[in-house]
Amino acid sequence: MAITMRPSQALRLWQQVVLSEIRDDAPDLTMRQMAILLTIYLEPPPHTVRGLAARLGVTKPVITRALDTMGGLKLVARHRDENDRRNVLVRRTVEGALYVERFGDAIIARALDLPI
Amino acid sequence: MAITMRPSQALRLWQQVVLSEIRDDAPDLTMRQMAILLTIYLEPPPHTVRGLAARLGVTKPVITRALDTMGGLKLVARHRDENDRRNVLVRRTVEGALYVERFGDAIIARALDLPI
DNA sequence: TCGGACTGTAACGCAACCGAAACGTTTTCG
């Protein structure tokens, strides 16, 4: 069953989720960072810098910097690919999995609160 | 009927919408700017700087600067309140309404595409 | 084996954002 909603519901859902993200103390990720994080956690590995850049339609340095930032937050981890040492493999972390899980729950909670 | 979805659906929906926003050429708004824009368009006027700041839990300069940026993009407009000239009233624009409308449609489209 | 192709990163310059504090204008009220 596909998810269906009206425009006003979709917009209000988005507003509520964004508002809750702004309020809590967690450092807000940029839209690009969020896209990278979700891609890493929703799509099957392995994830490389190049692959992520192509997937998102951004340049590689954008990925590198986002990994710097999110690595500092322990949301993702970098490891050199031992089979092809040119590659960097981006791996999930416990903290990142928890972050993504909480975020999904937040969306669902806001969706349930939507006016009919 | 409340909107219900599973965590994986919610996360994938968010990912798809964010991805589509990153890809298109339109300048991406920050999370705060998006929250302000949606608040202006979803909640009844009048909207003041102070009111928006309180609603979002941010400082007034954050609102002022976001209005500068989004005003430049014609997404919102500022007008002095003639009844109390200390206030600035934030008004909607045709361009902003169109932007918000398109954004809502994008969410719905991505929701329909979600895997079951 | 060695030059080219490929990977990710660093460096540069620019722009935008942030919080805190100071500011000018307008209103309120003692």
Next chain:
DNA sequence: CGAAAACGTTTCGGTTGCGTTACAGTCCGA
């Protein structure tokens, strides 16, 4: 009236993100 309060903006110093470009390490084929 005149001082205090309220409103939005500006300024300050600092941080962060972006795109472009240039670079160092690694792999591979002639």
